[in-house]
Amino acid sequence: MLVAIVDISKCTGCETCVNECPASAIVVENEKAKVDKEMCVDCQTCVDICPSEAIVVE
Ligand code: SF4
Ligand code: SF4
Structure with a gap:
């Protein structure tokens, strides 16, 4: 996942x-x-909204 x-x-x-x-x-x-890796549901919302582009999903 x-x-x-x-x-x-x-x-x-x-x-x-x-x-x-x-x-x-x-x-x-x-x-x-x-x-928290156990709680993340891989929706990528954070990737889209982070103003610093600090999050990736991989
Ligand atoms: S917003 Fe980011 S951390 Fe939260 S569930 Fe979605 S991908 Fe995971
Ligand atoms: S800068 Fe840091 S705290 Fe702000 S949205 Fe991005 S990852 Fe989250």
């Missing part, structure tokens, strides 16, 4: 993805997004 991967060098900790993830699979810790 594919999961969202955060490039922490690009992530600004804006929390846009936290608020938009339908599975509540993302948290921001120390200003970097972190995806």
Whole structure:
């Protein structure tokens, strides 16, 4: 199964993805997004809405 991967060098900790993830699979810790791989449903919403293009699904 594919999961969202955060490039922490690009992530600004804006929390846009936290608020938009339908599975509540993302948290921001120390200003970097972190995806719970068990909860991610591979919808790619976060990939589309991240203003920093910091998330890919692979
Ligand atoms: S939307 Fe992008 S920049 Fe903002 S917290 Fe999520 S991964 Fe980081
Ligand atoms: S791919 Fe969808 S379910 Fe997975 S972290 Fe991104 S928004 Fe959440």
